[in-house]
Amino acid sequence: MDRSVEDLTARARIRDAAIRLFGERGIEGASIRDIAGEAGVSSGLVRHHFGSKEALREFCDQYARDRMLEIGQEITDAAGVAGLDPTTMHPRVFPLQLYLVRSMMDGSETATALFLEAVDSVELWSKSYGIEPTDRRAYAAALAAIKLSVFVFRDQVSKALGEDITSPEGYARIGKGLMEVFSIPLISPEQAEQLRRQQEK
Amino acid sequence: MDRSVEDLTARARIRDAAIRLFGERGIEGASIRDIAGEAGVSSGLVRHHFGSKEALREFCDQYARDRMLEIGQEITDAAGVAGLDPTTMHPRVFPLQLYLVRSMMDGSETATALFLEAVDSVELWSKSYGIEPTDRRAYAAALAAIKLSVFVFRDQVSKALGEDITSPEGYARIGKGLMEVFSIPLISPEQAEQLRRQQEK
DNA sequence: CGCTTGACTACACGGGTGTGTAGTAGTTTG
DNA sequence: CAAACTACTACACACCCGTGTAGTCAAGCG
Numbered sequence: 225m226d227r228s229v230e231d232l233t234a235r236a237r238i239r240d241a242a243i244r245l246f247g248e249r250g251i252e253g254a255s256i257r258d259i260a261g262e263a264g265v266s267s268g269l270v271r272h273h274f275g276s277k278e279a280l281r282e283f284c285d286q287y288a289r290d291r292m293l294e295i296g297q298e299i300t301d302a303a304g305v306a307g308l309d310p311t312t313m314h315p316r317v318f319p320l321q322l323y324l325v326r327s328m329m330d331g332s333e334t335a336t337a338l339f340l341e342a343v344d345s346v347e348l349w350s351k352s353y354g355i356e357p358t359d360r361r362a363y364a365a366a367l368a369a370i371k372l373s374v375f376v377f378r379d380q381v382s383k384a385l386g387e388d389i390t391s392p393e394g395y396a397r398i399g400k401g402l403m404e405v406f407s408i409p410l411i412s413p414e415q416a417e418q419l420r421r422q423q424e425k
Numbered sequence: 426m427d428r429s430v431e432d433l434t435a436r437a438r439i440r441d442a443a444i445r446l447f448g449e450r451g452i453e454g455a456s457i458r459d460i461a462g463e464a465g466v467s468s469g470l471v472r473h474h475f476g477s478k479e480a481l482r483e484f485c486d487q488y489a490r491d492r493m494l495e496i497g498q499e500i501t502d503a504a505g506v507a508g509l510d511p512t513t514m515h516p517r518v519f520p521l522q523l524y525l526v527r528s529m530m531d532g533s534e535t536a537t538a539l540f541l542e543a544v545d546s547v548e549l550w551s552k553s554y555g556i557e558p559t560d561r562r563a564y565a566a567a568l569a570a571i572k573l574s575v576f577v578f579r580d581q582v583s584k585a586l587g588e589d590i591t592s593p594e595g596y597a598r599i600g601k602g603l604m605e606v607f608s609i610p611l612i613s614p615e616q617a618e619q620l621r622r623q624q625e626k
Numbered sequence: 627c628g629c630t631t632g633a634c635t636a637c638a639c640g641g642g643t644g645t646g647t648a649g650t651a652g653t654t655t656g
Numbered sequence: 657c658a659a660a661c662t663a664c665t666a667c668a669c670a671c672c673c674g675t676g677t678a679g680t681c682a683a684g685c686g
Contacts, residue, residue: 234633234634250451250453250530250531252451252453252454253453255672255673255674256673256674256675257672257673257674265634265635266634266635266636267635267674268634268635268636268637268676269633269634269635271674271675271676272632272633272634272635273633276674276675277674277675328578328580328581329451329577329578330451331580336580336581336584339578339581339585340581340584340585343585353611355609355611357602357605358605359598359601359605361585361586361602362586362598362599362601362602362605363602363605363606364585364602365582365585365586365599365602366575366582366599366602366603366605366606367606368578368585369574369575369577369578369581369582370571370574370606372574372577372578373570373571373573373574373577374567376530376570376574376577377529377530377540377570377573379529379532379537380537380540380541380570381566381567381570383537383540383541384540384541384544384562384565384566384569385562385563385566397563398563398566398567400559400560400563401558401560401562401563401564401565401566401567402567403612404558404559404560404563404564404567405564405567405568405571405606405607406606406610406611406612407610407611407612408556408558408610409607409608409609409610410554410556410608411604411607411608435663435664436663456642456643456644457643457645458642458643458644466664466665467664467665468644468665469664469665469666469667470664470665472644472645472646473662473663473664473665474663477645478643478644478645
């Protein structure tokens with residue numbers, strides 16, 4: 225997506241357009257004709273290259289997943305606490321993340337599998353980091369969901385901040401906000417203990 | 426929704442069916458005929474009572490919003506730290522919350538306004554609670570998004586836990602997980618400061 | 627050269643969609 | 657009693673969707 229649009233093959237343009245429109249409008253909200261128009265080709269060509277809408281979706285799932293893991297690898301290479309910091313996720317993952325979240329919500333198995341992998345990795349990470357929650361699995365699942373939440377509500381968060389969070393500045397701002405959620409304990413261990421007991425009775 | 430289905434008027438049955446199906450499948454994913462079938466009426470009656478699909482959506486927005494605020498009031502009456510604890514949100518808000526999140530993602534102004542109100546209230550709360558983030562607005566927006574994240578990814582989280590989080594048990598479990606995210610600081614103030622400086626240069 | 631192959635388009639199809647219209651049964655109202 | 661109104665249904669219309677088919681055009685190759 226860093227090359228100019230004209231340089232890409234029609235197939236790649238269709239793929240990029242699909243990821244963009246699926247991510248913005250949802251799978252059902254983006255028609256094959258929309259995607260074809262966005263890519264500057266006929267709707268028949270989409271079918272020629274990908275066979276069906278469902279097959280196109282699966283291809284995009286796989287592609288987005290691969291790209292995300294690829295980018296994730298780069299980041300993990302400069303790991304540590306920064307690995308959890310949302311601001312380390314470069315804005316270039318935005319369209320991919322957006323697409324995967326939408327695909328997940330529309331029941332994609334590939335995207336869901338990616339979520340489960342993320343939970344696994346957070347679980348391992350929290351263990352090696354010496355964090356001891358009472359229910360590590362639930363803790364990891366909550367963290368994984370949180371990591372994606374700002375993508376889902378990007379429009380609403382942007383409106384709340386009066387600033388587009390898909391821009392580098394806005395993204396850094398909400399990233400900092402998220403970071404502070406993680407750095408400021410809202411509930412003291414005593415309060416947490418109290419609430420836990422309250423729930424159990 | 427606590428009364429038996431037969432006791433409700435056709436209008437109320439349509440409204441409940443719409444909130445359920447819109448919430449589960451998205452606005453585009455649920456057709457008027459689907460909703461009519463779910464409510465046990467003809468599709469024409471939906472139009473008779475609500476005029477159009479869009480008008481039905483707006484009615485549901487308003488209804489869900491009112492009900493949520495109503496329930497929120499009850500909870501706030503037993504306020505304190507518990508007001509933030511996700512487990513205090515009774516499972517009966519599930520269909521409403523699900524619907525509102527979906528409606529929000531499909532660009533509903535009413536639902537988006539509700540989000541902004543939530544950010545405002547979190548902002549005020551954090552102030553009165555003596556929390557001092559560097560960017561209170563961003564902090565509040567992040568917290569508001571987080572509060573909704575488990576609803577969005579309910580299927581994925583359920584799969585990760587091997588337990589349906591729409592059930593009281595599963596809901597309590599992920600609620601505890603969320604609570605521990607808030608009670609265990611992942612990043613020390615020093616690390617946070619370090620990361621902040623890193624971003625600024 | 628003729629032939630195949632792959633990228634690509636134009637167009638038609640059946641089905642589902644939101645919407646519009648006409649009409650019926652039952653109750654209310656003047 | 658008759659008129660009006662309300663809840664409700666059946667059905668048709670136009671539109672958009674994903675898909676299927678037929679065909680064009682250019683490149684590669686024996």
